Amino acid sequence: MKPRIGVYICHCGTNVAATVDVEAVTEFAATLPGVVIARHYTYMCSEPGQALIKEDARTLGLNRVVVASCSPRMHEPTFRAASHEGGVNPYQVEMANIREQCSWVHPDRHEATDKAKALVYAAVMKAAHLEPLEEREAPVTPGALVIGGGVAGLVAALDIADAGFPVHLVERSDRLGGRVAELNRTFPDLEPVAEWLPALVDQVRRHPNITVYLNSRVTDITGFVGNFEARVGPIEAGLAPAQIQVGAIVIATGYNVFDPRLKPEFGYGIYPQVVTTLELEQRLSSGDLTVNGKTPKEVVFIKCVGSRDQQLGRPYCSRVCCMISAKQAQLVRQALPDARVTVFYMDVRTFGKRGEEFYDEARRAGVRYRRGNVSEIYRRGERVVVRVEDTLLARTVEHEADLVVLAVGMEPRPEAADIAALLKLPRSADGFLLEAHPKLRPVDTAVDGVFLAGCCQGPKDIPDTVAQAKAAAASALIPLMRGVVPMEAATAVVDPELCAGCGMCVEICPYSAPALDPLWGVSRVNAVLCKGCGACAVTCPSKAIRLQHFTPDQILAQVEALVGW
Amino acid sequence: MSDNGFEPKIVAFLCNWCTYTGADLAGTSRIQYPPNVRIIRLMCTGSVDPTYVLKALLDGADGVLVGGCHPGDCHYQSGNYKARRRIIALKEILKQAGLEEDRVWLRWISASEGQRFADTVSQMTQYLKEKGPNPMKKEWAV
Numbered sequence: 197m198k199p200r201i202g203v204y205i206c207h208c209g210t211n212v213a214a215t216v217d218v219e220a221v222t223e224f225a226a227t228l229p230g231v232v233i234a235r236h237y238t239y240m241c242s243e244p245g246q247a248l249i250k251e252d253a254r255t256l257g258l259n260r261v262v263v264a265s266c267s268p269r270m271h272e273p274t275f276r277a278a279s280h281e282g283g284v285n286p287y288q289v290e291m292a293n294i295r296e297q298c299s300w301v302h303p304d305r306h307e308a309t310d311k312a313k314a315l316v317y318a319a320v321m322k323a324a325h326l327e328p329l330e331e332r333e334a335p336v337t338p339g340a341l342v343i344g345g346g347v348a349g350l351v352a353a354l355d356i357a358d359a360g361f362p363v364h365l366v367e368r369s370d371r372l373g374g375r376v377a378e379l380n381r382t383f384p385d386l387e388p389v390a391e392w393l394p395a396l397v398d399q400v401r402r403h404p405n406i407t408v409y410l411n412s413r414v415t416d417i418t419g420f421v422g423n424f425e426a427r428v429g430p431i432e433a434g435l436a437p438a439q440i441q442v443g444a445i446v447i448a449t450g451y452n453v454f455d456p457r458l459k460p461e462f463g464y465g466i467y468p469q470v471v472t473t474l475e476l477e478q479r480l481s482s483g484d485l486t487v488n489g490k491t492p493k494e495v496v497f498i499k500c501v502g503s504r505d506q507q508l509g510r511p512y513c514s515r516v517c518c519m520i521s522a523k524q525a526q527l528v529r530q531a532l533p534d535a536r537v538t539v540f541y542m543d544v545r546t547f548g549k550r551g552e553e554f555y556d557e558a559r560r561a562g563v564r565y566r567r568g569n570v571s572e573i574y575r576r577g578e579r580v581v582v583r584v585e586d587t588l589l590a591r592t593v594e595h596e597a598d599l600v601v602l603a604v605g606m607e608p609r610p611e612a613a614d615i616a617a618l619l620k621l622p623r624s625a626d627g628f629l630l631e632a633h634p635k636l637r638p639v640d641t642a643v644d645g646v647f648l649a650g651c652c653q654g655p656k657d658i659p660d661t662v663a664q665a666k667a668a669a670a671s672a673l674i675p676l677m678r679g680v681v682p683m684e685a686a687t688a689v690v691d692p693e694l695c696a697g698c699g700m701c702v703e704i705c706p707y708s709a710p711a712l713d714p715l716w717g718v719s720r721v722n723a724v725l726c727k728g729c730g731a732c733a734v735t736c737p738s739k740a741i742r743l744q745h746f747t748p749d750q751i752l753a754q755v756e757a758l759v760g761w
Numbered sequence: 762m763s764d765n766g767f768e769p770k771i772v773a774f775l776c777n778w779c780t781y782t783g784a785d786l787a788g789t790s791r792i793q794y795p796p797n798v799r800i801i802r803l804m805c806t807g808s809v810d811p812t813y814v815l816k817a818l819l820d821g822a823d824g825v826l827v828g829g830c831h832p833g834d835c836h837y838q839s840g841n842y843k844a845r846r847r848i849i850a851l852k853e854i855l856k857q858a859g860l861e862e863d864r865v866w867l868r869w870i871s872a873s874e875g876q877r878f879a880d881t882v883s884q885m886t887q888y889l890k891e892k893g894p895n896p897m898k899k900e901w902a903v
Contacts, residue, residue: 267785267788268802269777269781269782269785293785293800293802295788296784296785296787296788296789297784297785297788297800298788298796300788300789300791301787301788301791301792301793301794301796301879302793302794302795302796303793304796307796308796310796311796311799314799315799315800318799318801620838622834642836686804704843706837706838706839727837728804729804729805729807729808729836729837729840730803730804730805730807730808730840731805731807731808731837731839731840731843733808733810734807734808734809734810734811734843734847735843743804743808746803746804746808748810748812748813751801751803751810751813752813752816754801755772755801755813755816755817755820755822756816756820758770758772758799758801758817758822759770759772759817759820759821759822760820
């Protein structure tokens with residue numbers, strides 16, 4: 197079909213128009229081959245802006261649309277949808293990035309206008325070569341894989357199962373409940389974990405839709421959103437691995453606590469007086485706080501052990517240690533009313549609902565907070581001495597103690613790196629798994645259909661973990677409940693007339709999308725597997741395979757326009 | 762001959778996920794750079810056919826920039842490694858044909874490296890200004 201192209205130049209308020217002469221660009225665009233109409237407007241993405249495209253498309257019978265505005269990464273979906281409503285195939289829409297890559301970076305009006313013309317010219321030339329493509333859908337395997345049986349995994353599994361989908365819950369250890377099962381009471385209400393966690397575990401164990409795999413790990417994952425295939429292998433050899441098919445995956449692999457032996461100056465592992473907050477939880481549960489058979493009179497908490505520490509490569513705040521310390525200090529005061537309890541801190545960060553109040557309660561209960569950096573811990577008789585620089589008095593003090601509790605920070609579990617490698621998930625600089633967008637996609641990952649819950653994404657407390665688990669479950673339910681997932685339309689295709697069946701595309705493709713047809717001896721691309729990278733098209737010696745929407749004639753037309761203008 | 766009024770034309774083939782987004786970031790951060798670069802968006806540097814680079818040079822582009830994800834960061838696992846091999850081979854061929862291989866630059870620029878993108882364009886523009894116009898343009902335009 198002969199191209200009938202509509203070109204729309206956006207002012208973006210003054211973002212483009214202040215630097216680029218939009219009228220001159222519009223006049224220029226109107227002279228380009230195939231262009232039926234060229235307009236400029238204040239905000240093309242606004243309702244009236246989109247209406248312009250729809251209206252023109254219908255009345256002028258446009259079959260291509262070019263929008264010169266912001267980056268296609270911003271509004272391509274908007275203009276594809278608007279053009280589609282006007283009867284133009286969404287894949288016959290091309291954008292010229294004259295804001296991010298022109299008006300915002302080139303202050304000279306003449307230069308910016310000249311470049312905008314070149315970009316519009318190239319977009320028009322590409323548009324003329326664009327072919328209509330069909331957006332198709334692939335069916336979704338109803339079911340989810342949840343990796344990790346801690347509180348995040350339990351909650352996510354329950355929500356997905358309650359929505360009516362089978363859930364495979366894989367846990368490395370021999371029990372469910374994760375780290376929370378090691379806790380005594382939780383902040384800020386000092387509620388015993390035993391009052392709610394066993395019930396949650398029980399609900400999961402008895403749920404007809406949930407299959408629990410204990411002592412197991414995920415050893416392989418292939419596929420894509422809607423159609424993942426995972427192998428779950430028992431950690432002990434000799435048992436057969438299970439092969440499961442799911443439509444979505446929730447990762448909830450949790451955290452490890454910092455090993456304070458990496459700070460040898462604190463004497464952890466040498467002095468029985470020095471314990472971690474996690475170990476104190478167990479002692480509080482058992483009610484035995486004695487050290488060497490004696491009841492402690494002086495108890496010291498040290499915060500930020502393995503957190504906010506550049507030298508250890510852990511610059512981040514672990515977010516829960518301030519509240520854990522305030523909780524444990526209160527519980528120690530209750531258990532040992534005669535003991536003096538001192539918390540050494542860098543900062544007190546008791547944010548969140550009831551956080552600050554809880555810190556006040558600790559101080560009212562007689563817990564002493566002293567701002568100071570601890571430099572070392574050493575033995576003196578039956579006690580240990582905490583050597584600390586009081587950062588308010590600017591003085592070094594020695595503080596004798598019978599029990600020292602190190603508020604150890606959180607760190608990524610090494611197994612999370614294995615999962616990340618299996619799924620090719622990016623991790624942030626701190627080693628935790630990276631969300632797709634820090635604000636708008638906090639439980640999504642770079643891989644469609646894979647979601648994050650709990651501390652595998654970063655340190656957080658139980659309410660935040662549960663909130664994230666429920667968000668991850670809800671997100672995982674989107675493809676499961678829709679039953680279909682959209683497939684990449686811009687995939688590679690083979691011209692069987694040109695294909696010599698050499699198999700180079702089969703070799704180069706990381707997704708095994710092309711395969712040689714045994715009957716015809718030519719390559720065929722499985723559109724479901726193709727991600728549209730285009731590596732095969734370059735490698736094909738007879739140019740029989742090409743990536744739709746980025747075909748050589750389209751790209752060469754762009755080159756010609758950009759060099760020619 | 763650093764400022765002889767010659768303004769080189771640079772065609773850039775940038776991958777959608779890293780360098781194109783890095784160029785967008787330079788924009789949102791309002792980092793200024795010379796307008797000599799004109800960008801073509803591709804999904805992956807692994808889809809940059811050496812013939813595209815040749816076509817740009819033969820048409821008269823003074824430089825070609827290929828920008829992709831850092832090693833290990835490719836959205837498609839290994840497209841940038843494929844690009845690296847192809848560009849090395851292409852430069853070798855250009856050299857043997859007596860053409861100027863230093864007009865072709867391959868750079869890894871991530872989505873968060875807006876400044877690096879702007880710096881790369883500035884450096885390349887300056888380099889090509891000093892080098893002068895692409896001699897192929899005249900010969901092939903006959």
